[in-house]
Amino acid sequence: MLSSQPLLHTAVFALTVLQALASNTFIAAVYEHAVILPDAVIKPVSPDDALALMNSNMDVLEGAIKEAAQQGAHIIVTPEDGIYGWNFTRDTIYPYLEDIPDPGVNWIPCTDPTRFAPAPVQERLSCMARNNSIYVVANIGDKKPCNSSDPSCPEDGRYQYNTDVVFDPEGKLVARYHKYNLFIPETQFNYPKEPEAITFETPFGKFGIFTCFDILFHEPAVVLVSKLQVDTVLFPTAWMNVLPFLTAVEFHSAWAMGMGVNFLAANTHRTSISMTGSGIYAPDGARTYYYNMKTEDGHLLVAELDSHPRLSTAFPPAVNWSSYALSVERFSPNDSGFGGLIFHDWFSFTELAKPEGNQTICQKDLCCHLSYKMAEKREDEVYVLGAFDGLHVVEGQYYLQICTLLKCKSTDLNTCGQPVETAQTKFEMFSLSGTFGTNYVFPEVLYSGVQLAPGEFQVLSDGRLTSKTRPTKPVVTVTLFGRWYEKDHLKQDPQLPAFS
Numbered sequence: 001m002l003s004s005q006p007l008l009h010t011a012v013f014a015l016t017v018l019q020a021l022a023s024n025t026f027i028a029a030v031y032e033h034a035v036i037l038p039d040a041v042i043k044p045v046s047p048d049d050a051l052a053l054m055n056s057n058m059d060v061l062e063g064a065i066k067e068a069a070q071q072g073a074h075i076i077v078t079p080e081d082g083i084y085g086w087n088f089t090r091d092t093i094y095p096y097l098e099d100i101p102d103p104g105v106n107w108i109p110c111t112d113p114t115r116f117a118p119a120p121v122q123e124r125l126s127c128m129a130r131n132n133s134i135y136v137v138a139n140i141g142d143k144k145p146c147n148s149s150d151p152s153c154p155e156d157g158r159y160q161y162n163t164d165v166v167f168d169p170e171g172k173l174v175a176r177y178h179k180y181n182l183f184i185p186e187t188q189f190n191y192p193k194e195p196e197a198i199t200f201e202t203p204f205g206k207f208g209i210f211t212c213f214d215i216l217f218h219e220p221a222v223v224l225v226s227k228l229q230v231d232t233v234l235f236p237t238a239w240m241n242v243l244p245f246l247t248a249v250e251f252h253s254a255w256a257m258g259m260g261v262n263f264l265a266a267n268t269h270r271t272s273i274s275m276t277g278s279g280i281y282a283p284d285g286a287r288t289y290y291y292n293m294k295t296e297d298g299h300l301l302v303a304e305l306d307s308h309p310r311l312s313t314a315f316p317p318a319v320n321w322s323s324y325a326l327s328v329e330r331f332s333p334n335d336s337g338f339g340g341l342i343f344h345d346w347f348s349f350t351e352l353a354k355p356e357g358n359q360t361i362c363q364k365d366l367c368c369h370l371s372y373k374m375a376e377k378r379e380d381e382v383y384v385l386g387a388f389d390g391l392h393v394v395e396g397q398y399y400l401q402i403c404t405l406l407k408c409k410s411t412d413l414n415t416c417g418q419p420v421e422t423a424q425t426k427f428e429m430f431s432l433s434g435t436f437g438t439n440y441v442f443p444e445v446l447y448s449g450v451q452l453a454p455g456e457f458q459v460l461s462d463g464r465l466t467s468k469t470r471p472t473k474p475v476v477t478v479t480l481f482g483r484w485y486e487k488d489h490l491k492q493d494p495q496l497p498a499f500s
Ligand SMILES: NC(=O)CCCC[C@@H]1SC[C@@H]2NC(=O)N[C@@H]21
Pocket: 080, 182, 183, 211, 212, 213, 214, 237, 238, 239, 240, 241, 242, 246, 395
């Protein structure tokens, strides 16, 4: 008997396509998932036990996918490690891995599950996409056997990759991305030999994909946006928050604004290791975001985005990041500067001792200028202007240029740069700029309680990050986070002896 299912699918898919084309917008969803972790084991579990654990996570993800589809979402992103969790060695993750083919094979695992080796996870994800007529983005593990004909083949005879997959609304595998910048503890995985810049077209724009720690590096993240001109980035992540600059919602929204793209960030949720913070971000600010350190449940976000943000009237202007700062005299150069550490980097600081004023602080080639006015100068809170120009060397090496206005943890200046979540000082205005040598600068504004400030700040074409209106909440940090990719080739190769 002929099933009416394929016809129904084609009709629903066609309708979705027509709606998206007509409106030039689409509805995006991200799900912050409190992943069910496997027990920490020394010996690998059986494939059945591995699948059982992954199915319990996919049960939860399926609920979120259904709910997103019911709310009209065209695409949903789920987090890195969201299906198998973490705490693995190379051997103990093996039963969780599947051979994920190149999407060029044109495969719908839901309707053709036996075409390749058994792939129950891909089959189930494909069916979730197909049954709900929605693009599904997930993070799973790929295995690729190799042998001694390949001189780089690992001793255990296989490559293992941290992998993002995308299934279209018919359930077809349309994208596969192997994470290029593994985070330090990911010893269970191999680095792909070359970075992959993975894109795919949809009726609502061109998409690119990368994973978590990739966001701090040029390849493939910047290549996808600057060269391949994607409209929207998909970003599964397992991100531990680090204040004051690298908290998920703060940094990911800033990257979207700095790069001028939509950005769909789905984080895992585990407060004990500061993992929370997902969002749907557009170039002009967050459409919606989620940060919750109080409870352990997952959370679905849904929001509408422009399909082609570069064509939108709200698209921010091109920015010359050093123009303003190079054009002004140093504000009140003073010798009251002092130093302090922020996330292992030695910053130069100057205190904002008055309720309003203009300040400059310089480090190496970077001078940061600030004009500000506080609603009142509180006796119990201290703010500083800070500058850092150099190589960050902890948990990876990367060159940074950072200008920041931040609240110190206490009135003791020795605490400046330590993580702070709350503040009471309201500002009437701020304007921050710097003599950046890089074009890649990500503007961050964080209010008290790890809250973003969508619509309340802007970047002017001369590189000033300014308040648009009177900031509605007390300020914790205002930061221009510059990433100087061009300098990365100067890094000391960790495999070479020092001073070689
Ligand atoms: N799973 C990953 O690849 C993401 C880790 C990102 C962590 C960010 S980047 C450097 C900071 N260190 C942390 O512990 N969290 C921040």
